[in-house]
Amino acid sequence: MAPRDQGRPVPPPHPRPQRPHEPGPAGAAGTQRWMELHLPSLPENVGIARVAVAAFAGQLPFTLSEIEEIKVAVSEAVTNAIVHGYGHPHGIVTVRAEHNGSRLLVVVRDRGRGIEDVEQARQPAFSTDPERMGMGFAFMEAFMDEVGVESAVGEGTTVCLYKRPRPQEGTGSPEERAGTPAGSEPDPARLEAAAGLGDGAREAGSGGRH
Numbered sequence: 158m159a160p161r162d163q164g165r166p167v168p169p170p171h172p173r174p175q176r177p178h179e180p181g182p183a184g185a186a187g188t189q190r191w192m193e194l195h196l197p198s199l200p201e202n203v204g205i206a207r208v209a210v211a212a213f214a215g216q217l218p219f220t221l222s223e224i225e226e227i228k229v230a231v232s233e234a235v236t237n238a239i240v241h242g243y244g245h246p247h248g249i250v251t252v253r254a255e256h257n258g259s260r261l262l263v264v265v266r267d268r269g270r271g272i273e274d275v276e277q278a279r280q281p282a283f284s285t286d287p288e289r290m291g292m293g294f295a296f297m298e299a300f301m302d303e304v305g306v307e308s309a310v311g312e313g314t315t316v317c318l319y320k321r322p323r324p325q326e327g328t329g330s331p332e333e334r335a336g337t338p339a340g341s342e343p344d345p346a347r348l349e350a351a352a353g354l355g356d357g358a359r360e361a362g363s364g365g366r367h
């Protein structure tokens with residue numbers, strides 16, 4: 158006989174399983190928002206990743222200058238995944254971005270060859286490719302608040318990029334902030350912070366070759 162006939166509420170037969178990437182519970186500062194891309198390891202996908210993450214980051218009150226900084230950092234991390242992680246077009250690069258209303262986290266992951274010595278790889282001007290400048294990690298560190306790197310040889314690399322909008326006086330809304338004279342170039346002071354650089358650093362806006 159059906160449970161309903163016994164006068165008790167009927168529980169659903171199977172609780173709906175939570176999907177793996179379903180947004181979690183609301184964070185302290187608001188609802189968790191996220192996006193995730195799975196991109197073939199092709200150079201043209203660097204642009205897709207940076208534009209998508211920039212659009213997502215626009216949900217937080219970043220200035221245009223800060224958005225440019227995020228774009229450079231994402232370009233560097235995704236380029237590294239494609240060029241160093243895989244070095245062929247058959248890999249998958251995962252780009253995940255999330256925030257809970259206060260801090261942006263961008264995770265760039267590859268399942269490529271991995272990094273032997275992460276500390277060495279993060280040094281400015283270190284590169285295993287003589288054609289490259291070895292400044293990718295330096296830019297990520299200069300433009301983001303915090304950079305985390307986890308890697309295992311033969312398994313791949315995960316780069317976590319964290320950034321909060323900088324508080325600015327008299328600019329309450331994102332619209333106001335986007336119109337501030339800060340402009341849409343990466344902050345020159347942060348470029349300077351990318352240790353030991355000459356004038357070449359100022360040409361770094363496009364990312365991806367450092």
Ligand SMILES: Nc1ncnc2c1ncn2[C@@H]1O[C@H](COP(=O)(O)OP(=O)(O)O)[C@@H](O)[C@H]1O
Pocket residue numbers: 233237238239241242243267269270271272278279283284285286289290291292293294295314366367
């Ligand atoms: N995703 C990755 N997979 C494997 N090696 C990486 C990865 N990212 C960075 N590396 C290593 O770290 C070094 C430094 O990276 P980076 O600072 O971006 O400089 P560059 O890309 O100009 O070499 C690279 O030369 C490479 O050896």
Ligand SMILES: [Mg+2]
Pocket residue numbers: 233236237292293294365366367
């Ligand atoms: Mg690089």
